[in-house]
Amino acid sequence: MLLQAAILLTALLFGGMVLYSFGFASFLFSALPADQAGPLLRRAFPHFYVFVIVCALVGSALTVTIDMASALILGLIAVTALLARQILMPAINGATDRGNRSRFGILHTGSVLVTLAHIVGSSAVILRLAT
Known part of the structure; x- marks a missing residue:
């Protein structure tokens, strides 16, 4: 049951990451003015x-006794997402607000690239756990 929940x-x-990145974001820019x-x-x-x-945190906790590599990958996704939320996202918003297109x-x-790495990492975990 733990394995199935983790998968x-x-x-x-x-x-969720694929839908948000390739669906929602692109839909917004096609449906609304920039x-x-x-x-x-x-x-x-x-x-x-x-x-x-x-x-990622819950997934890491679920997989820690099943597959340590999967738990580490999910833990790394959680940590880097936290860094992206707290550091990278405000920096992107600041560059936008200042009109600094090159920094943006x-x-x-x-x-x-961080999000693509998260997608690749989570797909690797699914494949590891499913075999």
Whole structure:
């Protein structure tokens, strides 16, 4: 039962990150003008990171007795999501507010890479736990 719960929770984490990153964010910019989509996305991101942190922490706790590598991967996802929420996201918002497009581009690229790493990490955990 613990294994199944860990797989389902990690699948929820994976699916939520993919949907948010490739679905919700791109939908907003296609459905709304950029001056409306940007602020809405800015308001949504803290909640996204809380979702990632909570799912990854609970997943790590569920897997610690099943597969230590999976627990470590999920723990790393939680820690880096916390850092992204508390440090990277405010820096991105600050660059946007100051109109510093080059700094925004660098920081946003970093944020995208962190999220892609989270997606890859959570998929690796699903595959590890499913075999």
